[in-house]
Amino acid sequence: MTPSGRSSTAFTAPSRNCSWRPPFVVVAVLTALIGWRAVSLRFGILAALGLTVCAFVGLWPETMATLALVMTATALALLIAIPLGILAGLRLGLNKLLQPVLDLVQTLPPYIYLLPAIALMGFGPATALAATVIVAIPPALRLTAHGVGLTPVNFLELGTATGSSPGQLFVKIRLPFAMPSIMTGVNQCLMMAFGVVGSGGLGAAIYDAVRTLDTGKSIDAGIAIVILTMILDRITEGAVKDQGAGP
Numbered sequence: 001m002t003p004s005g006r007s008s009t010a011f012t013a014p015s016r017n018c019s020w021r022p023p024f025v026v027v028a029v030l031t032a033l034i035g036w037r038a039v040s041l042r043f044g045i046l047a048a049l050g051l052t053v054c055a056f057v058g059l060w061p062e063t064m065a066t067l068a069l070v071m072t073a074t075a076l077a078l079l080i081a082i083p084l085g086i087l088a089g090l091r092l093g094l095n096k097l098l099q100p101v102l103d104l105v106q107t108l109p110p111y112i113y114l115l116p117a118i119a120l121m122g123f124g125p126a127t128a129l130a131a132t133v134i135v136a137i138p139p140a141l142r143l144t145a146h147g148v149g150l151t152p153v154n155f156l157e158l159g160t161a162t163g164s165s166p167g168q169l170f171v172k173i174r175l176p177f178a179m180p181s182i183m184t185g186v187n188q189c190l191m192m193a194f195g196v197v198g199s200g201g202l203g204a205a206i207y208d209a210v211r212t213l214d215t216g217k218s219i220d221a222g223i224a225i226v227i228l229t230m231i232l233d234r235i236t237e238g239a240v241k242d243q244g245a246g247p
Helices: 003-016 024-038 041-056 060-090 092-107 110-121 125-149 153-161 166-196 201-211 215-242
Strands: none
Touching: 024 041, 024 215, 041 060, 041 215, 060 092, 060 125, 060 166, 060 201, 060 215, 092 125, 110 125, 125 166, 153 166, 166 215, 201 215
16 A cells, blocks of 8 residues: 555545444433523424435534534634633733734735645644644734623723732633633634634535535535534524623
């Protein structure tokens, strides 16, 4: 087998031939419950039906691979973006320093970041993960910094006057005011991750279908991506609304 063949098998096997994956019924029920709590009962039922469509067209392994890749990339991006965003919201100088960098990252086409990743790691989920994390960081970082910086001065002055420490000011005053903006950043980070992921899972299914001129499979995979995107988008939007407008 050629080296390129070995690389392809190594990267595509987890998404298609993995020995274990979440059972469809369990994932559908959990999604319905989460959708019910975050949005509404009607949405929870529709979300479960949407996942049923993904399983019915034979793309359940690919759907779960895409979900795992997106959630992993989003989690890694948030681990970087939220702490930096908090610091940028508290330090105006750092915020000004980060803005040009974030502008550059968001201006360049997402697939630019795939080129060095492919050169270092080859073509596969690891490459998509690295590029996705880079692209998903800016919206979460910007909105976190924006939310932290929006805290009304009179609330901060009141907290200081009552003897609150800087940590208490942040936890009890700044963070509640910033939470709606932070959750919006989580939503945007998740959507950016979906926009970049193209290796493994449903992205690989679409690529293979286009390469073999299998129009039906490419349409099915596209519909599955839309369903998965809409489900996660509505759930995170519901979480944003639950945060309210501050304390």
